[in-house]
Amino acid sequence: MISKAPSRMALAATSAASVLFFIALWEAVCRAGLVDPIFLPPPSAALGKAAAMLGDGTFWPHILASARRVMIGFLAATAVAIPLGIFLGTSSFARAVFDPILSFLRPLPSMSWIPLSLLWFGITETQKYSIVFMGCFAPAMVYVIEATRNVDPLLVRAAQNLGANRWQVMKEVILPGSLSQILSGFKVILGLAWTCVIAAELVAAREGLGFLIMNGKEFFQTEVVVLGMVLISTTVLITDFVFRHIENWVLRWKQ
Amino acid sequence: MNEQHKRSMISVQGIAKHYGDFKALERVDLEIEKGEFVVLLGASGCGKSTLLNLVTGFDKPTAGRIVVNGREVNKVDPHCGMVFQQYALFPWLTVIDNVAFGLKMKGIAKAERLQVARRFIEMVGLKGFEDKYPNALSGGMRQRVSIARVLANDPDVILLDEPFAALDAMTRQVLQDELLQIYEKSKKTIIFITHSIDEALLLSTRMLIMSARPGRVVTDIRNDLPMPRNAQVQLSPRYNELKGQIWDTVQSEVMRSLQATSH
Numbered sequence: 001m002i003s004k005a006p007s008r009m010a011l012a013a014t015s016a017a018s019v020l021f022f023i024a025l026w027e028a029v030c031r032a033g034l035v036d037p038i039f040l041p042p043p044s045a046a047l048g049k050a051a052a053m054l055g056d057g058t059f060w061p062h063i064l065a066s067a068r069r070v071m072i073g074f075l076a077a078t079a080v081a082i083p084l085g086i087f088l089g090t091s092s093f094a095r096a097v098f099d100p101i102l103s104f105l106r107p108l109p110s111m112s113w114i115p116l117s118l119l120w121f122g123i124t125e126t127q128k129y130s131i132v133f134m135g136c137f138a139p140a141m142v143y144v145i146e147a148t149r150n151v152d153p154l155l156v157r158a159a160q161n162l163g164a165n166r167w168q169v170m171k172e173v174i175l176p177g178s179l180s181q182i183l184s185g186f187k188v189i190l191g192l193a194w195t196c197v198i199a200a201e202l203v204a205a206r207e208g209l210g211f212l213i214m215n216g217k218e219f220f221q222t223e224v225v226v227l228g229m230v231l232i233s234t235t236v237l238i239t240d241f242v243f244r245h246i247e248n249w250v251l252r253w254k255q
Numbered sequence: 256m257n258e259q260h261k262r263s264m265i266s267v268q269g270i271a272k273h274y275g276d277f278k279a280l281e282r283v284d285l286e287i288e289k290g291e292f293v294v295l296l297g298a299s300g301c302g303k304s305t306l307l308n309l310v311t312g313f314d315k316p317t318a319g320r321i322v323v324n325g326r327e328v329n330k331v332d333p334h335c336g337m338v339f340q341q342y343a344l345f346p347w348l349t350v351i352d353n354v355a356f357g358l359k360m361k362g363i364a365k366a367e368r369l370q371v372a373r374r375f376i377e378m379v380g381l382k383g384f385e386d387k388y389p390n391a392l393s394g395g396m397r398q399r400v401s402i403a404r405v406l407a408n409d410p411d412v413i414l415l416d417e418p419f420a421a422l423d424a425m426t427r428q429v430l431q432d433e434l435l436q437i438y439e440k441s442k443k444t445i446i447f448i449t450h451s452i453d454e455a456l457l458l459s460t461r462m463l464i465m466s467a468r469p470g471r472v473v474t475d476i477r478n479d480l481p482m483p484r485n486a487q488v489q490l491s492p493r494y495n496e497l498k499g500q501i502w503d504t505v506q507s508e509v510m511r512s513l514q515a516t517s518h
Contacts (some may be wrong), residue, residue, distance in 0.1 A: 177347070253346055
């Protein structure tokens with residue numbers, strides 16, 4: 001007998017059951033004393049910690065601090081990368097000027113900027129933004145330049161034929177024509193931005209999710225570490241979800 | 256004498272276009288008057304599209320000059336509106352914004368350009384589709400948008416590069432009729448590329464047959480068939496006479512190019 005493809009509801013229910021089963025198994029293993037709670041606390045302990053932090057008002061500031069750093073660094077990097085990338089994508093001369101610099105910046109992991117940024121800015125918010133910015137900027141440039149080169153040249157011709165000048169071609173054809181590819185690249189970069197901010201906070205910070213797990217480790221509060229990790233994952237998933245909705249709205253002509 | 260003084264809409268003077276050793280066009284001279292509907296006819300590779308790309312300014316000639324409405328062509332010029340075979344509509348813009356694109360580039364205020372766009376959308380029979388995206392339209396409708404987009408820009412000349420080649424036979428016939436009506440209403444000068452003899456006879460006031468290696472104009476025929484070119488005209492003896500005459504030229508050209516390639 002050929003079974004019918006399961007409905008979306010059924011699949012969602014299966015996923016939910018899988019999550020619940022995994023958490024229950026984890027809890028059971030801890031309760032049974034199979035692992036030392038210092039190494040792996042039960043989920044209930046992490047949940048209890050979350051409730052306590054919500055109670056004394058220390059829960060949201062960490063999430064908001066990290067999210068703010070990600071957003072500012074990411075938006076600054078993309079705000080520079082989009083116009084500059086489109087300019088480089090359409091001018092072979094400008095590419096010749098900037099390509100060597102980009103090629104040098106691109107292989108540098110954002111973490112390698114931490115020592116310099118600490119020297120320049122100290123343990124400040126600016127230092128966090130700069131780490132996120134440096135982690136996102138070069139890859140964002142690469143995505144934008146690549147995307148502009150994939151715009152159908154026929155559309156550029158059509159626009160010129162309708163009277164568009166060089167600047168109008170960039171603004172009215174290259175930008176919208178490459179936006180779809182730019183946004184799918186930026187989704188990857190947004191994930192990168194989170195990696196950058198957590199790394200920066202692990203090294204030196206006074207608040208934020210990276211600070212939370214580092215601090216938890218210092219005081220052997222493993223439930224704080226686990227809670228921090230769960231919060232990082234959840235926050236990234238939520239930002240990704242929001243980003244995808246923005247993307248769908250911007251690219252609504254594709255449907 | 257009068258003929259001499261009448262200024263041509265398009266004047267092609269001693270044009271050559273070479274790509275390395277390949278002579279895409281050689282010694283092409285043409286005078287096209289205002290209001291003519293010229294069809295360029297020829298097998299593929301005879302330089303029809305090359306000639307059009309020179310008139311629009313997309314390409315620069317190796318030798319010679321082209322003058323459109325008194326101005327020498329030396330860059331892409333919106334005075335020659337182009338309708339592409341692949342439509343070239345901006346997929347991220349709605350029908351009305353596509354049609355209003357050229358006016359936007361000229362800096363015309365939004366309310367005014369949308370009003371003009373609406374008029375031309377209605378002219379090509381797409382009223383009610385203003386807010387649709389090109390993805391939601393059929394090929395025939397897309398080509399109508401593309402024609403409206405060029406008309407809204409009010410160019411001196413409209414160039415069409417095999418505009419109906421990708422459409423099914425029924426849609427093609429409908430669009431040919433519509434293009435003729437637009438031509439009669441707007442009195443624009445039109446250059447239309449095709450390799451269909453029937454399409455040439457149906458649309459043109461004048462037919463230029465081109466030949467390859469090197470690309471040049473070999474025959475210049477005035478199409479004196481009466482308008483409208485309905486089914487009756489297509490069954491008339493004159494129609495068949497013209498068709499036979501064109502076919503003889505085209506056939507010998509095709510045979511010649513086949514022999515050339517087999518060597």
